[in-house]
Amino acid sequence: MPGYAAAPGLSARSAPTPSCSARMPNRPDPDFDYNAALEQCAAGRRAALEALYRHEGPRLLGVAQRIVRDRARAEDIVHDAFVNIWHRAGSFDATRGSARGWLYSVVRNLALNAVRDGRHETAVDDDTAAALDARDAIDAWHDTRDAFDWRDSAGRIGPCLEQLEPVRRNCVLHAYVEGLSHSEIAQRLGAPLGTVKAWIKRSLKALKECLA
Amino acid sequence: MSAPSPTPDNLDELAGEYVLGTLSAARRRDVNARLPHDAALRAAVDRWEERLLPLSSLAAPVEPSPGLWPRIAETLDRQSAARQAAQATRPGWWDSLFFWRGAAASGLAAALVLAGTLALRPTPAPGPVQYMVVLVAPQSQTPGWVVQASAGQREVQLVPIAAMQVPADRALEFWTKADGWAGPVSLGLIKPGEPVRIALDKLPPLEPNQLFELTLEPATGSPTGKPTGPIQFIGRAVKVM
Numbered sequence: 480m481p482g483y484a485a486a487p488g489l490s491a492r493s494a495p496t497p498s499c500s501a502r503m504p505n506r507p508d509p510d511f512d513y514n515a516a517l518e519q520c521a522a523g524r525r526a527a528l529e530a531l532y533r534h535e536g537p538r539l540l541g542v543a544q545r546i547v548r549d550r551a552r553a554e555d556i557v558h559d560a561f562v563n564i565w566h567r568a569g570s571f572d573a574t575r576g577s578a579r580g581w582l583y584s585v586v587r588n589l590a591l592n593a594v595r596d597g598r599h600e601t602a603v604d605d606d607t608a609a610a611l612d613a614r615d616a617i618d619a620w621h622d623t624r625d626a627f628d629w630r631d632s633a634g635r636i637g638p639c640l641e642q643l644e645p646v647r648r649n650c651v652l653h654a655y656v657e658g659l660s661h662s663e664i665a666q667r668l669g670a671p672l673g674t675v676k677a678w679i680k681r682s683l684k685a686l687k688e689c690l691a
Numbered sequence: 692m693s694a695p696s697p698t699p700d701n702l703d704e705l706a707g708e709y710v711l712g713t714l715s716a717a718r719r720r721d722v723n724a725r726l727p728h729d730a731a732l733r734a735a736v737d738r739w740e741e742r743l744l745p746l747s748s749l750a751a752p753v754e755p756s757p758g759l760w761p762r763i764a765e766t767l768d769r770q771s772a773a774r775q776a777a778q779a780t781r782p783g784w785w786d787s788l789f790f791w792r793g794a795a796a797s798g799l800a801a802a803l804v805l806a807g808t809l810a811l812r813p814t815p816a817p818g819p820v821q822y823m824v825v826l827v828a829p830q831s832q833t834p835g836w837v838v839q840a841s842a843g844q845r846e847v848q849l850v851p852i853a854a855m856q857v858p859a860d861r862a863l864e865f866w867t868k869a870d871g872w873a874g875p876v877s878l879g880l881i882k883p884g885e886p887v888r889i890a891l892d893k894l895p896p897l898e899p900n901q902l903f904e905l906t907l908e909p910a911t912g913s914p915t916g917k918p919t920g921p922i923q924f925i926g927r928a929v930k931v932m
Contacts, residue, residue: 537752545750559886561763576737580744595716636745654711656749683707
């Protein structure tokens with residue numbers, strides 16, 4: 480089976496241990512050819528899908544579980560994702576992005592769709608949120624500490640995150656990593672909804688400029 | 692969709708918030724529906740996915756339970772058995788699928804033959820009684836989706852087995868109707884190409900021969916509560932031993 484590593488021991492290697500799991504790098508493994516694995520899936524080779532699962536499954540499950548916050552539901556998401564990956568592997572277009580990124584986008588989309596559709600948005604509209612006493616909240620934000628150990632995250636985005644104020648950084652990370660909606664972040668931080676929306680919008684803009 | 696045509700800036704904002712996950716359910720559905728046709732939006736989403744991907748490492752890996760891979764493999768086995776069965780039964784009365792909606796008898800005949808074909812296959816089928824529905828396109832009889840359910844489980848799983856496209860301003864709506872019912876009941880809007888689980892808690896238990904179909908409706912769903920658009924895929928529930 481040339482082209483991708485299918486060694487059964489891979490999943491054991493990526494098993495988390497309490498001391499290092501939070502720091503486990505989530506970078507592309509140079510020894511694993513994600514593109515070749517998807518090509519083989521598209522050609523109907525089930526072993527290639529299993530190799531992807533053994534290799535990336537624990538990290539994908541971790542991403543799903545953080546968003547849906549339930550082990551059984553997260554496994555349902557990963558199940559659906561791999562069924563999806565199997566059927567859609569032929570439509571993966573390497574010119575649009577990395578194969579590995581595509582796997583994560585399939586899982587994240589399913590997880591986000593599930594929480595957005597299932598977890599009815601808390602009805603905090605802009606007016607209600609604006610009526611909250613922003614003043615009190617601002618004091619709390621000033622000493623907001625990092626909610627995520629984000630410095631271990633790979634790639635060029637690290638220094639760009641560094642440039643954001645901690646509270647804005649936390650907004651971005653609560654959204655991306657935990658799948659929280661605007662209103663859930665607002666509740667978590669005790670901040671007005673409109674402010675959270677503006678922070679996220681500006682943070683994305685800043686990240687984009689920094690990464691350009 | 693009624694928004695003015697997007698400038699590159701707010702297209703990029705939309706893509707960024709879509710990937711970040713902060714769009715509301717409705718706006719998310721809107722983007723999901725636009726993506727297959729909107730190359731600029733798709734490119735913006737692709738770029739955001741690559742930008743933010745490193746943040747995935749902040750979620751600690753979780754070792755899947757030992758049963759997860761066998762479950763995935765079993766779903767794929769069952770789907771390919773269903774697809775083969777649907778293709779094997781294509782000639783003859785399978786062509787009359789277009790009329791299944793009205794002709795319960797021919798639908799039942801097709802269902803029974805499909806059940807027979809499936810029973811011959813070594814398909815593992817956990818749970819007491821399982822139902823399976825192959826939804827096929829009425830014109831081409833191409834299987835597009837599979838519905839799976841256990842009798843005891845109060846949900847069905849709808850799994851795509853072929854790619855399909857839905858116009859940006861339209862949505863797929865999922866319907867079911869058992870023989871004795873007055874009319875079809877909506878099971879909600881479905882995203883093309885994505886498997887979905889749907890709770891049936893407000894409906895009576897699944898019946899053999901129960902009709903399932905996907906119709907093309909306005910983006911927010913049928914305005915009347917009944918199917919108004921053309922049938923895209925249709926099939927009837929079959930018991931699988």
